[in-house]
Amino acid sequence: MNPRLKSPELKLPAEYEAEAKSQPVFMDRRRFLNYSGWVGILGSLSVALLGFLRFLFPRVLFEPPTAFKAGPPSDYVPGTVDTRYTLSHRVWIVREPEYFYALSAICTHLGCTPRWLPSEDKFKCPCHGSGFKRSGVNFEGPAPRPLERFKITLAEDGQILVERGKNFRQEKGEWDNPDAKLFV
Ligand code: FES
Known part of the structure; x- marks a missing residue:
């Protein structure tokens, strides 16, 4: 330079x-x-x-398992609606004197979770007021059809087995399916 x-x-x-x-x-x-x-x-x-x-790590919705064991039949009082699996699996287990059925806790209007009101012997949806009888049949409010029932059987170890992957609809005559009721 x-x-x-x-x-x-x-x-x-x-x-x-x-x-x-x-x-x-x-x-x-x-x-x-x-x-x-x-x-x-x-x-x-x-x-x-x-x-x-x-x-x-996509944002996925973690669903509860579709099948779950719900303890032995002797855990349930005849004539009652059992709410112990409502929050975890959105299922009520109803014990009638001679049989059990598993009722979906998803309102058939828009999917809210109804509440069991023992004093009125009915399920009442808090969202828009639909009412369902203990059987799951709708009788008031905008819900267009009954609640669904799930497959209920006895597992090999003697516990009640509920399978949410298999549902039964009353309006299709499916509540008569042998898997929709558990006789004990
Ligand atoms: S979601 Fe139950 S009444 Fe509308």
């Missing part, structure tokens, strides 16, 4: 030197652009990584 082209060292007068040192140092333009470039790249990488993690 031609030494004559070399820029001379800039020297501030002594009176400005101290003041200049006390001033805050701002980032020059090139360094700022450099930093913002890296910030942009890291931001894009983070978004891509989050998208990848979301792909690995």
